[in-house]
Amino acid sequence: MTGTLKFVQGNEACVEGALYAGLQFFAGYPITPSTEIAETLASKLPQIGGKFIQMEDEIASMCAIIGASLTGSKSMTATSGPGFSLMQEALGYAIMAEIPCVIANVQRGGPSTGLPTKVAQGDVMQARWGTHGDHAIVVLTASNNQDVFNITIEAFNVAETYRTPVILLFDEVVAHMRERLTVPEKNEIPLVERLQTSVKEGVDYHPYLPREDGRLPMSDFGGVHRYNVTGLYHDMWGFPTATPAIVDGLIHHLTDKIRNNVHVITKFKEYYLEDSSTVLISYGSAARSALHHVLNRRKRGENIGLIELQTLWPFHGELIREKCKNARLIVVVEMNLGQLYRQVKMAVDRPERVFLANRVDGVFITPTDIKNMLRLIQGRGV
Amino acid sequence: MAIKDWIRERFFPHIWCPGCGHGMVLNALLHTFESLGISKNEIVMVSGIGCSSRISGYVDVHTLHTIHGRALAFATGVKMSRPDLNVIVPMGDGDALAIGGNHFIHSARRNININAIVMNNRVYGMTGGQYSPLSGYGTLATTAPFINIDHAFDISRLSMAAGATFVARTTTYHTKQMSELFKEAILHEGFSVVEVLTQCPTYFGRKNKAGNAVEMIKSFKNNTTQIGSKAKEQNPDLIERGIFLQKDLPEYSREYDKVIERAKTKKR
Numbered sequence: 309m310t311g312t313l314k315f316v317q318g319n320e321a322c323v324e325g326a327l328y329a330g331l332q333f334f335a336g337y338p339i340t341p342s343t344e345i346a347e348t349l350a351s352k353l354p355q356i357g358g359k360f361i362q363m364e365d366e367i368a369s370m371c372a373i374i375g376a377s378l379t380g381s382k383s384m385t386a387t388s389g390p391g392f393s394l395m396q397e398a399l400g401y402a403i404m405a406e407i408p409c410v411i412a413n414v415q416r417g418g419p420s421t422g423l424p425t426k427v428a429q430g431d432v433m434q435a436r437w438g439t440h441g442d443h444a445i446v447v448l449t450a451s452n453n454q455d456v457f458n459i460t461i462e463a464f465n466v467a468e469t470y471r472t473p474v475i476l477l478f479d480e481v482v483a484h485m486r487e488r489l490t491v492p493e494k495n496e497i498p499l500v501e502r503l504q505t506s507v508k509e510g511v512d513y514h515p516y517l518p519r520e521d522g523r524l525p526m527s528d529f530g531g532v533h534r535y536n537v538t539g540l541y542h543d544m545w546g547f548p549t550a551t552p553a554i555v556d557g558l559i560h561h562l563t564d565k566i567r568n569n570v571h572v573i574t575k576f577k578e579y580y581l582e583d584s585s586t587v588l589i590s591y592g593s594a595a596r597s598a599l600h601h602v603l604n605r606r607k608r609g610e611n612i613g614l615i616e617l618q619t620l621w622p623f624h625g626e627l628i629r630e631k632c633k634n635a636r637l638i639v640v641v642e643m644n645l646g647q648l649y650r651q652v653k654m655a656v657d658r659p660e661r662v663f664l665a666n667r668v669d670g671v672f673i674t675p676t677d678i679k680n681m682l683r684l685i686q687g688r689g690v
Numbered sequence: 691m692a693i694k695d696w697i698r699e700r701f702f703p704h705i706w707c708p709g710c711g712h713g714m715v716l717n718a719l720l721h722t723f724e725s726l727g728i729s730k731n732e733i734v735m736v737s738g739i740g741c742s743s744r745i746s747g748y749v750d751v752h753t754l755h756t757i758h759g760r761a762l763a764f765a766t767g768v769k770m771s772r773p774d775l776n777v778i779v780p781m782g783d784g785d786a787l788a789i790g791g792n793h794f795i796h797s798a799r800r801n802i803n804i805n806a807i808v809m810n811n812r813v814y815g816m817t818g819g820q821y822s823p824l825s826g827y828g829t830l831a832t833t834a835p836f837i838n839i840d841h842a843f844d845i846s847r848l849s850m851a852a853g854a855t856f857v858a859r860t861t862t863y864h865t866k867q868m869s870e871l872f873k874e875a876i877l878h879e880g881f882s883v884v885e886v887l888t889q890c891p892t893y894f895g896r897k898n899k900a901g902n903a904v905e906m907i908k909s910f911k912n913n914t915t916q917i918g919s920k921a922k923e924q925n926p927d928l929i930e931r932g933i934f935l936q937k938d939l940p941e942y943s944r945e946y947d948k949v950i951e952r953a954k955t956k957k958r
Binding site for chain 2: 373538
């Protein structure tokens with residue numbers, strides 16, 4: 309890959325990815341360990357004519373990016389657990405009104421104020437189900453700076469393609485670790501731009517009538533089509549309705565557009581799965597230690613492999629089942645009490661073969677931790 | 691253009707009760723648009739939740755009906771992204787000043803060019819008559835069945851203290867003044883607040899024995915007076931109407947152009 313070589317934090321890699329994707333508007337509120345995203349964008353966005361605003365809280369930040377997105381600007385916010393909790397109502401609004409936007413949640417230890425400066429991966433289920441009501445959501449993650457960069461671009465592409473909010477679920481270690489990042493030349497990575505309606509001025513425009521392929525072409529606020537956007541169940545004009553058939557159609561449209569594309573949306577990496585009797589499944593910074601352990605044991609001739617998930621939601625259960633069908637031991641490595649572990653258990657043919665290797669004490673899980681836990685799981689003592 | 695051409699007839703009849711003041715505010719607002727000669731495509735109306743917030747859906751402009759209390763935050767995103775658009779935010783008293791109080795004062799502090807219209811009927815109508823931060827001490831509501839011990843905000847003084855640069859008040863009895871104030875507010879460069887005292891005969895009126903819609907509207911004639919009038923000197927209890935404040939200060943979305951300019955030349 310050609311491009312510019314940088315030595316940056318994960319949070320800065322996220323910023324680089326967002327700018328590469330065409331970010332034009334950021335609204336946020338300071339919170340550890342995500343603050344560098346806001347700080348870096350406060351400097352970089354105005355340099356390219358973009359807009360940065362520090363709002364009065366995270367609720368306002370989430371609302372502001374939705375407003376900006378409706379005018380056609382690619383928009384994002386960044387936060388951590390407590391702020392992410394505050395954003396949930398507006399996140400649901402973006403889902404319901406189908407407004408593309410990106411939310412980076414750099415996880416810290418929870419619940420509540422928890423461990424502001426320590427690592428954790430405890431928001432996996434909140435990212436999935438934090439806002440009320442049945443809904444679908446896309447949640448992406450990464451374990452190193454290059455992947456943070458790429459997955460951030462992917463987040464904007466998915467947001468535009470499906471007209472949905474996309475959550476980037478990073479963690480403190482990935483966010484603050486400094487390592488190399490190559491920013492590719494322009495046009496090297498394809499970008500999805502907003503699909504604009506082809507309906508001409510004066511012709512009745514239906515902002516919420518999906519095309520045959522399920523996509524919704526938009527008309528920006530300030531353009532020639534004037535329509536209503538609401539968080540209520542709405543008809544094809546965007547006007548509130550409680551007609552059962554329309555309500556039923558909309559909730560299925562909102563969930564199906566994500567669920568039916570799980571195979572397209574899902575990004576993952578696999579290492580040595582062909583001959584592995586032991587398969588580790590991990591994501592985010594924990595996947596670095598998992599990979600380290602796998603490489604160590606491979607040197608000793610062990611048949612061990614790794615699936616590193618980059619798409620957590622929608623969860624591609626079928627993929628996990630397929631990849632794990634020959635495994636005698638499946639170990640989910642994560643820094644929470646088993647949020648993805650339970651999901652894997654539900655997906656595989658032999659749930660009794662699934663175990664959890666975790667840490668929840670604010671300390672980064674190391675390859676040695678994983679080695680010791682695997683020995684315990686395998687009954688070999690520590 | 692006829693007034694009728696500003697509304698989305700497809701979405702009528704509206705949801706408001708007979709005698710409600712919100713339709714009068716809608717009417718005044720449409721007359722304002724008409725007199726200003728601005729195009730529909732240049733107007734964005736952003737609203738929150740409540741009876742008053744439904745006003746946006748009925749108008750044939752860009753309309754964003756959002757979540758409770760946060761309309762000004764959504765509007766800030768719209769305005770920052772497209773400073774050339776006229777952004778108007780109609781809100782109820784509960785929407786603007788209870789759940790949305792923080793966004794209200796911070797929007798005022800920034801002096802961002804958004805027109806906030808607070809339709810103050812002193813009650814939560816949509817949920818059936820609970821007390822709001824504007825109900826006032828001694829009133830009755832479904833959640834204050836004995837007496838309301840909460841004191842009311844003074845919206846004008848709050849707005850001025852928070853940094854709004856255009857602050858005015860009127861009532862649904864004074865529809866001509868309402869339209870004029872809306873016009874001044876829209877033309878004003880900066881955060882403007884127009885408070886409209888309006889009647890909710892269904893809940894506030896009934897609970898507080900304030901009479902029917904006509905009697906409530908008439909009470910606005912009798913218990914208000916123009917700012918600085920003699921009547922106010924003689925009867926300090928009268929509520930003042932008119933423009934409390936109108937001053938020129940740098941507007942936020944335009945100020946950001948300075949940030950862009952400095953960023954591009956790397957000046958700090």
